[in-house]
Amino acid sequence: MSINGKAYIAGAFEHPTRKAPDKSTAQLHAECARGALADAGLAMQDVDGYFCAGDAPGSGGFSVANHLGLKLRHIDCTETGGSSYIVHVNHAAQAIAAGKCNVALITLSGRPRSEGAAGTSFSNQGASGMVVYSRGMGVPDEPFELPYGSATINMYAMVAMRHMYEFGTTSEQLAWVKVAASQHAQHNPNAMLREVLTVKDVLDSPLIADPLRRMDCCVVSDGGGALVVTRPEIARQLPRPLVKIRGAAEALKHQMGGKVDLSYSAGAASGPLAFAEAKVTPADIKYASIYDSFTITVIVQIEDLGFCKKGDGGKFVADGNLISGSGKLPFNTDGGGLCNNHPANRGGMTKVIEAVRQLRGEAHPRVQVKNCDIALAHGTGGSLGHRHGSATVILERE
16 A cells, blocks of 8 residues: 555654753653644644654553553554664554554654663673573574674674775775764754764774774764654644655565675665655655664665665765765755764654754755755664664655
8 A cells, every 4th residue: 555645744853852861761752742743733632643662661652652641543563673763654654544543643762871871782681781692582593693792883893894895985985974964963953963073083083893983883862752644634734834755665684594795784675665655766855864873874775775876885975975055965964863863772763853854944054955845764773784674764845
């Protein structure tokens, strides 16, 4: 069932906090929900569909739905890491098109900065912090991965090293992704890193996992965000610019029985499917929100989404092609995960929020893309190095 034109994003809200030691995760969810509904001109009692992921405390979405006092006839707690919230835009549109709900609320929140979660420790650990080898726990591939002590950073570093080996990508080219993000973040008063960086600044930062340096990594922040997706008839009655969902898709990539190819992501599948449903091509996209957990994440994804040929991502981003106002593909004009925020260690939500701002003409004037009528938001959840999900959504200003 195609969702093209069958649902609209009517409300969007990004929490301004970047550190919230005095707030609970549930409180952040509630504040984000209230903000998105206020933006749409709707109230909590209008919501009849709720969508969330693993960041929601308690039993899936039930605890947050109870906390918000929602009366629902549809709920979806799909978990695909950082791509979950783009998946949920797709799922909300599908539910609305199928008549399962009229007003869908999607929320994200988290406190990794307050809780000290940086993504540099081993990821295959039990609750006690001891490595679990064989207790019938975890994913099936864990026994083969545990001896190597994988962490988020070194799994992405492995992808970067392979990309360099296969395609000649350089550290300087990776650095240009961070430079572009910093050019945009300087205009965002809420961004964690507002200093404009140079390629040299990035290359001079400490090496964390070869070849990735500290400035190749995203920030760690508290915060969150929320979206409201509605039926077209409802959206047209609200006092907000109309943002139509034209196409969306999701895909998974995993170890594939040992046939591992680190050169591409699941975006190579979700991107073409979303473009086909939207009936547009990469050349039609005026603005792109691209998940940027690390600089290499952006390079791999812009290749997989068709903005350049496989292997040419490093060359494409060099010399500022991602910078709004001068580049071929303005991206992450809020500063993205590399400079603005990365709430709950999940960046997909904010990618959709900034795409909505661009389409509404509500981005900062210094980074607003001229005549922005079609935008893309793309997210990745998990790790490019082994298991991950990707989701792509294409939006249009009506």
